[in-house]
Amino acid sequence: MEIISVQYPIGESALARDASPKALAIGHFDGVHRGHQNVISHAMTCARAAGLQGAVMTFHPHPKEVLGRSPHYNASLTPLEDKLERFRRLGVDVVYIVQFDLDFAKVTPAEFVDDVLRPLRVRRAVVGFDFTFGARGAGKPETLWALGEPDIGVEIVEPFMQDGDKVSSTRIREALMNGRPEEAAELLGELYAVRGVVVQGEGRGRTIGFPTANIRQEDGFFVPRQGVYAIMAETEGRRYPGVLNIGVKPTFHDSLPEPVMEAHLFDFDGDLYGKTVTVQFVAFLRTEKKFGGVDELIAQIHADADQARTLLTAYNKK
Known part of the structure; x- marks a missing residue:
């Protein structure tokens, strides 16, 4: 071409x-x-x-x-x-x-x-x-x-x-803004995706048993609604199921200047720093919220991960 x-x-x-x-x-x-x-x-x-x-x-x-x-x-x-x-x-x-x-x-x-x-x-x-x-x-x-x-x-x-x-770009944007990535995928003909580089984060996820990749998205991508998603992530030619949060981490911060994107990839063990990751949005799980403490947050992350695994297993069998 x-x-x-x-x-x-x-x-x-x-x-x-x-x-x-x-x-x-x-x-x-x-x-x-x-x-x-x-x-x-x-x-x-x-x-x-x-x-x-x-x-x-x-x-x-x-x-x-x-x-x-x-x-x-x-x-x-x-x-x-x-x-x-x-x-x-x-x-x-x-x-x-x-x-x-x-x-x-x-x-x-x-x-x-x-x-x-x-x-x-x-x-x-x-x-x-x-x-x-x-x-x-x-x-x-x-x-x-x-x-x-x-x-x-x-x-x-x-x-x-x-x-x-009618299928339109405006309709897709509205679906993504309202936490409906499944609808966006139907209109696009494929999963909606953003791409970014993994950068150093706060390192808190690893200490609570859920290491996360802090993804700094490339300029120019439309970012879906803040919240927690079931995702498929691709890096270096391999795909991994996972769960991702777009938000301001209210349990640990009173305010952040802008939302951050953090992904926990299931069954991945390695170093992603500096690597490019493409995130495909499969399903919206819930809105972001402030928890009363770390234990409550950990319990919710376990629930999110279980729900995401179930959804992604069903999706990958289609």
């Missing part, structure tokens, strides 16, 4: 790297959820049928982040690296990463078609039913269809429905 970074106006270097005619799926695709997968797969099918290259155009950073329209878009369901990996799994040949800035935000729908799509030799554009483009979102799928004539055909993909409602 070739990855090409593009800044408006498109430079000759970007055009020279790939002059092949192509079918192009266009969108931000945060999460690359089942609805996005439907759009991209449709574009790849169109490409194969017409003998074109199968391409995706995404925008970085998210337009809502640049334009300040949402407090949640300073973090992504899939930061760019993860998004690209999902595109690769969908069989995409070429990815265009368009730098979204305030200048690009002023581009009109007509300029987008004439100065971006046509120079890139797009012959078929595939978009979702709610796609918008151009300054102030003035362009709609029907606008793209009209502006594309006669040389750019436009395919408009209908919404992908799940449980009577």
Whole structure:
């Protein structure tokens, strides 16, 4: 898969790297959820049928982040690296990463078609039913269809429905904010995951019989609701079941400047310091709370671990 970074106006270097005619799926695709997968797969099918290259155009950073329209878009369901990996799994040949800035935000729908799509030799554009483009979102799928004539055909993909409602990044974020990772997984088509590096913590977990990995998540990931979760964790090519807490450790602290993420991996014996861990959220167990003492906390951790083992055993048998 070739990855090409593009800044408006498109430079000759970007055009020279790939002059092949192509079918192009266009969108931000945060999460690359089942609805996005439907759009991209449709574009790849169109490409194969017409003998074109199968391409995706995404925008970085998210337009809502640049334009300040949402407090949640300073973090992504899939930061760019993860998004690209999902595109690769969908069989995409070429990815265009368009730098979204305030200048690009002023581009009109007509300029987008004439100065971006046509120079890139797009012959078929595939978009979702709610796609918008151009300054102030003035362009709609029907606008793209009209502006594309006669040389750019436009395919408009209908919404992908799940449980009577359309699959969307917003719906996934709401599920994660409300402690429903199972719902998020259904919408994504896979478990929601964040990634981070294990750093030195307070070391208290080991003294009470539950050593934990203090995970400093990489920038850019949307973090689910605070609380305790059953998880699967992957590091150095191996996966481990476990239990994880996102919170401020109220039993030991009156306040922390920000929540911390601590994972206890079942049946793991080793040193994780400095290693990268990917945490997949399987189920929400409970909210974080302050306990009356260490013994009460230990009893609750045992209960959490037992519940997590039961849930994860069932999950891994699916």
